Amino acid sequence: MTELFQERIREAVASRTPLRLRGSGSKDFYGNAPRGEILDTRGYAGIVSYDPTELVVTARCGTPLVELETALAENYQFLPFEPPHFGAGATIGGCVAAGLSGPGRAAAGAARDFVLGTKLVDGRGRVLQFGGTVMKNVAGYDVSRLLAGSLGTLGLIAEASLKVLPRPPSERTLRLEAGEGEALATMNRWAGQPLPVSASVWHEGRLFVRLSGAEPAVHAAAHRLGGEAGPSSLWNEVKEQTHPFFAGVEPLWRVSLPSTAAPLQLPGRQLVEWGGALRWLKSAASAAAVREAAAAAGGHATLFRAADKSAGAFTPLDPVNARLHKSLKTAFDPAGILNPGRLYADF
Amino acid sequence: MGSRLSVVNALRGFLPARAILHEEEDTRPYECDGLTAYRQLPMVVALPETEAQVRKILQTCHAMGVPVVPRGAGTGLSGGALPPGDGVLLSMAKFMRAVRVDPLARVAVVQPGVRNAAISELAAPHGLYYAPDPSSQIACTIGGNVAENSGGVHCLKYGLTLHNVLGLRGFTIEGEPIALGGEALDAPGYDLLALAIGSEGMLVVVTEVTVKLLPKPQSARVIMASFADVEKAGDAVAKIIAAGIIPAGLEMMDKPATRAVEEFVGAGYDLEAAAILLCESDGTSEEVEDEIARMKAVLEGAGATRMTVSRDEAERLRFWSGRKAAFPAMGRISPDYYCMDGTIPRKRLGEVLNFIAALEKKYGLRCQNVFHAGDGNLHPLILFDANNPDELDRTERFAAEVLEKCVAVGGTITGEHGVGVEKINQMCVQFRPDELELFHALKRAFDPAGLLNPGKAVPTLARCAEFGRMHVHGGKLPHADLPRF
Numbered sequence: 001m002t003e004l005f006q007e008r009i010r011e012a013v014a015s016r017t018p019l020r021l022r023g024s025g026s027k028d029f030y031g032n033a034p035r036g037e038i039l040d041t042r043g044y045a046g047i048v049s050y051d052p053t054e055l056v057v058t059a060r061c062g063t064p065l066v067e068l069e070t071a072l073a074e075n076y077q078f079l080p081f082e083p084p085h086f087g088a089g090a091t092i093g094g095c096v097a098a099g100l101s102g103p104g105r106a107a108a109g110a111a112r113d114f115v116l117g118t119k120l121v122d123g124r125g126r127v128l129q130f131g132g133t134v135m136k137n138v139a140g141y142d143v144s145r146l147l148a149g150s151l152g153t154l155g156l157i158a159e160a161s162l163k164v165l166p167r168p169p170s171e172r173t174l175r176l177e178a179g180e181g182e183a184l185a186t187m188n189r190w191a192g193q194p195l196p197v198s199a200s201v202w203h204e205g206r207l208f209v210r211l212s213g214a215e216p217a218v219h220a221a222a223h224r225l226g227g228e229a230g231p232s233s234l235w236n237e238v239k240e241q242t243h244p245f246f247a248g249v250e251p252l253w254r255v256s257l258p259s260t261a262a263p264l265q266l267p268g269r270q271l272v273e274w275g276g277a278l279r280w281l282k283s284a285a286s287a288a289a290v291r292e293a294a295a296a297a298g299g300h301a302t303l304f305r306a307a308d309k310s311a312g313a314f315t316p317l318d319p320v321n322a323r324l325h326k327s328l329k330t331a332f333d334p335a336g337i338l339n340p341g342r343l344y345a346d347f
Numbered sequence: 348m349g350s351r352l353s354v355v356n357a358l359r360g361f362l363p364a365r366a367i368l369h370e371e372e373d374t375r376p377y378e379c380d381g382l383t384a385y386r387q388l389p390m391v392v393a394l395p396e397t398e399a400q401v402r403k404i405l406q407t408c409h410a411m412g413v414p415v416v417p418r419g420a421g422t423g424l425s426g427g428a429l430p431p432g433d434g435v436l437l438s439m440a441k442f443m444r445a446v447r448v449d450p451l452a453r454v455a456v457v458q459p460g461v462r463n464a465a466i467s468e469l470a471a472p473h474g475l476y477y478a479p480d481p482s483s484q485i486a487c488t489i490g491g492n493v494a495e496n497s498g499g500v501h502c503l504k505y506g507l508t509l510h511n512v513l514g515l516r517g518f519t520i521e522g523e524p525i526a527l528g529g530e531a532l533d534a535p536g537y538d539l540l541a542l543a544i545g546s547e548g549m550l551v552v553v554t555e556v557t558v559k560l561l562p563k564p565q566s567a568r569v570i571m572a573s574f575a576d577v578e579k580a581g582d583a584v585a586k587i588i589a590a591g592i593i594p595a596g597l598e599m600m601d602k603p604a605t606r607a608v609e610e611f612v613g614a615g616y617d618l619e620a621a622a623i624l625l626c627e628s629d630g631t632s633e634e635v636e637d638e639i640a641r642m643k644a645v646l647e648g649a650g651a652t653r654m655t656v657s658r659d660e661a662e663r664l665r666f667w668s669g670r671k672a673a674f675p676a677m678g679r680i681s682p683d684y685y686c687m688d689g690t691i692p693r694k695r696l697g698e699v700l701n702f703i704a705a706l707e708k709k710y711g712l713r714c715q716n717v718f719h720a721g722d723g724n725l726h727p728l729i730l731f732d733a734n735n736p737d738e739l740d741r742t743e744r745f746a747a748e749v750l751e752k753c754v755a756v757g758g759t760i761t762g763e764h765g766v767g768v769e770k771i772n773q774m775c776v777q778f779r780p781d782e783l784e785l786f787h788a789l790k791r792a793f794d795p796a797g798l799l800n801p802g803k804a805v806p807t808l809a810r811c812a813e814f815g816r817m818h819v820h821g822g823k824l825p826h827a828d829l830p831r832f
Contacts (some may be wrong), residue, residue, distance in 0.1 A: 053585040054692050076591055105532065112538055113510050126781045134690040135503065135722035136762035138496050138545045139770075139777055140805065141789055142509070145541035154537075166591035188451050192475060194562045194631055216633035258530035260452040277532045299531035315535040320523045325536055327792035331785065343536065 001044040001060075002119070002127050002158050008039055009156070010125040013335045021152035021339055023062060023094040026087025029305055030098055031151050031342045032313045041093050041156065048159060049133070052077055056116060056133045058161040061093025068092055077164045080108035084239045096160045099149025102239040103199035103210070106191070106259070106274035108165075112148035119159035120147065123333025133161045146328075152339040153347070154332040168198070168212035172222050175230035176207045180263045180272065183207040187275040188260050195221050201238055202272040203245055208234055238273065245271045245282070251306035253281040253290050257299035264293055280304075287311030312345065349411040351390050354435065357411065358393060361403045366441075368392035377418070377436050381483075382426040384685075384733070385768050389416070389430030396441045398518075398554045405552060406522035408435055409798060415520065416800050417548040419459060419491030422483040424686055425767030427494065427547045427803055434798075439490050442554065445469050453560045454513060454530055459490025459553050463497075466558060475560035478505035481763070482671050489556050496545030498763035500596045500670065501627075503721035505561070507763070509544045514557035520799040525551055542789075547765050548800045550793040564629035567595065568639055569663050572646045573620030573653040577601055577716075578697035580622040583649035584720045585693060587626065590645050592638060596627035597721030598670050601700075604715040604728070605669070611676035614669030615662075617653055624651075624720065625666055673717045674728070681713075681730035685742045688770075689753030690724045690762035702752050703727055710741045724762035725753070751776050766804040774804075775811035783808060 012019045018036030028034060045062035052075040059068055065085055072078050082102030083095045096118070101110045117131030120143070131137055131144035147157055178186060183202040187209075190197055196213035208230045211218045237243040246252065250268060257264075259276035268283025283290065287303060288311075294301035300315040317325060322344075329336065329347045336347065349357070351369060358367050368374050369391045378386045395401045408415045414434030421428055430436040442458035445465075449455075450473035455466055463484040466477040480499035481487055487497070492508045493515065505511070514528035528540035543550055574580035580599055587594060600608070600623055605616040616623055626646070628638040639656060646654060657663035669676075677684040691699050700716060707714050713730045729745055731738040750760040750773045760766070760773040774783070786805040790797070806814070 051692075051694065053589045054694060055588060056692075099538070109506065109510055110533065112541055113506065122785065126785075128779075128782045128785055130782065132757065132759055134692060134724075134758050134762070136498055136507065136690045136719070136724045137759040138763060138765055139759045139761050139774060140766070140782070140786055141550075142496075142541055142545055143785070143789070145509070146538055148538060148541075149533075150537055165593060166588075169591065185451075188453075192450060192453050192473070192562050194565045196631070196634075213630070214634045214637045216637050217631045220631060220633050256531040256533050258452055258454075260449070274532060298529060300535045302535070317536050318526075320519065320525050321527075321536060321539070324519075324525075324539065324792060328537060328789065331788035331792050 002121060005039070005044070005121045005156050005158060006125040006127060009121060009123065009337070012037070012337045013124065016335065016337070018337050018340045021097070021156050023091030024087055024089025026085060026090040027094055027098050032309060032345065034339065034342055036337070036340065039156070042091060044158060047071055054133065055135070055164055056161055057164055058133060058159060059092045060159050061091060061157055063092045065090040065092055065095055072164055073167070076167050078167045079114065079162060080104050080165050081111045081114055082239060083111060084241070086240065092160055093157050096148055096157050097150065097152045103201070103235045103273060106277055107198045112145045114163045115144050115148045115160060116163050117161040118144040118147055118157055120155040121158055122155040123335055123338050127158070131161065135163065151342045153329060153343050155338065170215040170218040171210060171212045171232065172218050173230035173232045173234060174209045174211065174222060174225055174227040176209070176227035177205060178202070178207045179205060180270070183272065184260070184263065184276045190225070191259070191275050195225070199235055200273065200275050201234060210235060238271070245269065245280070248282060250282045250284050252304045253283060254302040254304040255279040255281055255290070255294050255299060257294065257297045261297040261299065264297070266290060266293055291315055314343065317344070349413050354391050354411065354413055357407050358391070358404065362393065362395065362400060366394045366396065366400070368394070377421070377430055377438070380418070380421040380423045380426060380428040382424055382767065382769055384739070385426045385429050387430050387432050389436035390433055392436045392438055394438045394441055401437070401552060401554055402518050402522045402524070404435065404437060405518050405520055409521050409796070412796065412798065414798050414801050417494070417552050419488035419494070420462070420486050422487040423491060423495060423765065423767065424688070425761065425765040425769040427765050427767035427800070429768050431801070437552065439488070442490070446555065448473070450475060452530065454557055455560055456555060456557050457489055459493070459556055460488050463487050463489055463492055470560045474563050476563050477558055478511050478561050479508050482674060489558065490553050493544055493553055493556055494546065494548045495763065495765040498719070498724065500598055500719060502719065503597060504593050504595050509541060511559050512540070512544060512556060513559055515540060515543055515551070515553050516555040517551045517553040519551055520794045520796070528557070530557060547767065547804045549790060549804060550799070552799070566632040566635045567627060567629035567663060568635055569596070569625055569627040569657045569666050570639065570642055570646065571616070571655045571666050572624045572626065572651040573617040574622045574624065574650065575620070575652055577622045577700050579650045580624050581693065581696035581720070583624060583646055583651065586645050586649045587642060590641060592642060592645070594626045594642065594721060595629040596625060598625040599623070599718040599720040600670065600673065601716040603713065604673060604717050607680050607715060608669040608672055608676040611679055612668045612672045614665055616669055620652065625670060670717065677715065677728050677730060682732040682734065685729040685731060685746055687725065687727045687746050687749055688761045688764040689750050689758055690722070691753050691756050691758035693720065693723045695756040699725065699752060699756060703749060706745050706748055710745045712738070712741055712745055714745070719762070722762070723758065747773060768803060771804070771806045771810070772814045774806050775814050780808050780811065783811065
């Protein structure tokens with residue numbers, strides 16, 4: 001099957017045809033508008049290996065994320081970065097290529113932190129393997145982690161090996177009343193203490209905190225932090241953006257900031273995750289205004305969902321970074337045929 | 348390429364005399380890093396004190412076509428900071444300033460010459476610490492940790508340098524300022540931060556590092572468990588993980604290793620056991636009590652012959668002291684030792700240890716095993732005498748066979764020490780020519796002229812062809828498709 005990918009990419013190089021690498025299309029909305037002939041990755045599917053005591057799973061790109069997560073759950077394990085699916089058919093290839101992380105990110109790490117190895121078909125149709133299935137591996141440049149979030153612009157991620165962890169035996173959601181400034185201060189203070197806080201959401205005067213871990217630790221922390229019991233369904237609603245906050249036609253911005261940054265002074269509604277490090281913003285403010293505010297606060301802003309992405313989905317790069325990006329793109333995909341423009345318009 | 352005189356003269360234009368070393372008596376201390384088997388006198392050593400000076404050095408060397416090799420504390424074990432005979436060794440030793448510690452945001456911004464352990468010392472008054480703890484942590488610097496993606500004994504739970512560094516500032520080889528990552532949890536575009544960490548100083552020169560600080564666990568206790576054979580100890584590790592436990596630390600030492608360190612530090616190890624495991628739990632006191640009880644039950648079921656749980660902090664540190672002193676302890680019982688760093692899937696441990704035991708007989712050399720059991724990272728230590736050239740040769744062949752075995756069982760030639768110059772031939776075993784070619788292309792994207800730490804970490808295809816010619820496996824030539832020189 002990787003031979004089919006290789007062949008298709010070589011033909012595309014020969015005919016200078018842009019290819020749009022795609023699983024189920026659950027993240028078609030993400031990044032800049034996809035273009036090119038669709039190369040469907042779903043035919044190459046299935047878990048290649050999974051040995052729970054090694055804490056690693058290797059799966060082909062077309063493997064549905066649901067199938068992978070079910071296999072892990074049967075062994076009381078999970079992907080701690082809690083990737084959003086954004087659709088029933090989400091695949092593991094798309095998960096790594098998008099590099100998005102869910103509620104557990106601040107406490108457990110990002111998608112890239114859990115990528116241990118990849119099999120890649122590059123822009124010349126070569127099958128290349130980087131990293132592996134072991135936790136510690138510093139042989140060669142860390143290409144696998146570079147691929148996380150590269151949106152298919154460096155190659156087709158044919159297989160990925162991900163680190164997995166045991167699911168926490170106990171989980172509890174707390175609800176507290178707090179304004180945004182107070183909530184930010186509280187979340188940062190708690191993150192600096194040995195507490196089993198695994199996720200947080202602030203929205204409209206309410207702070208929700210998820211505690212995960214051994215039952216005695218969760219129990220003791222819940223007692224200490226106070227508040228009332230909150231709905232455990234919240235975390236999935238926020239992760240999959242089915243929470244009412246995400247409804248409505250205004251553009252959705254994903255603003256990534258230092259967790260201690262002051263509340264953003266921008267028009268619109270906000271929902272704060274990751275202990276303050278991720279601010280979702282539903283706002284009609286101009287791209288320039290949002291990006292300026294994000295930069296001033298030490299972060300960046302992604303136009304996550306919007307009818308009009310003419311301002312570019314991602315914050316423009318500084319000249320040195322932009323040059324390195326283009327050089328890297330050329331190293332992996334000299335003909336520039338893989339998902340052109342999906343990350344940045346000029347490559 | 349510049350002569351020594353022309354390079355020294357160019358550097359004198361903007362560096363004070365004390366920041367340029369070029370007489371042999373001054374450059375001699377820089378001839379090697381922690382891998383002393385490889386030595387090379389640098390043409391010039393530069394010791395800049397400011398970012399502006401670093402930039403100027405890079406611009407100057409780039410314009411003159413002179414190679415530059417960055418160096419931290421020189422504790423690296425793979426020769427990553429082996430100096431260039433025809434270039435400038437860029438010592439970052441003067442970059443020792445802690446720029447700031449922000450306890451609420453849980454970050455520290457430090458210069459690359461700050462020692463690993465010093466970061467935790469800075470953070471301690473705030474109840475915070477920096478998690479990665481390579482055994483050289485009292486001497487090694489954060490800049491070197493970034494270059495090598497250093498680990499330590501707590502990686503399984505707390506990650507490597509990669510997972511604990513938020514941002515880097517520095518320069519490209521052309522002297523252009525570059526910032527990767529920052530205090531936010533991600534940055535737009537490709538994850539160049541992940542690429543730079545562990546790149547062995549070959550992509551960028553780092554002048555400032557932002558690290559994540561973690562709350563110091565309220566409590567930590569360690570179980571020392573004895574096993575009558577090494578494979579049983581390995582199985583016990585898998586059983587702990589199967590029970591849903593991620594210990595803060597999970598280390599194994601075999602009998603020769605425990606005996607060597609016991610004489611050195613008196614850690615209180617069971618000297619009759621074929622192998623001991625150190626299993627640490629940390630967290631809130633409730634968590635630790637719960638986890639220690641669960642781990643004890645698993646270890647007992649896995650056939651532990653003896654178990655001792657640390658009663659207090661002093662005893663916990665004493666149990667760890669032996670593990671952390673494993674390398675210096677070898678220095679007492681053997682003139683030299685050679686430390687390997689392969690990683691394997693844990694389930695292949697018994698097989699690999701038996702393989703190593705057979706190699707001890709084959710090469711007539713002793714080998715002791717310390718093992719980051721939780722993450723599969725093996726540190727076999729071959730004892731030898733470097734004054735006996737035949738022993739050094741046998742040691743190198745012994746080590747090469749072990750590393751190739753690690754690759755054969757699905758692991759890697761280096762878990763945390765880096766490739767450097769030491770394991771460059773084994774890169775030809777782990778990677779195919781197309782992959783090596785991509786590494787070179789990636790390097791050219793950052794450093795088109797190939798001036799930053801040239802010749803390290805990634806072998807040329809010609810070198811692999813040459814190595815393959817000398818090195819026939821089971822009658823099959825690796826890289827059979829390559830032209831032979």
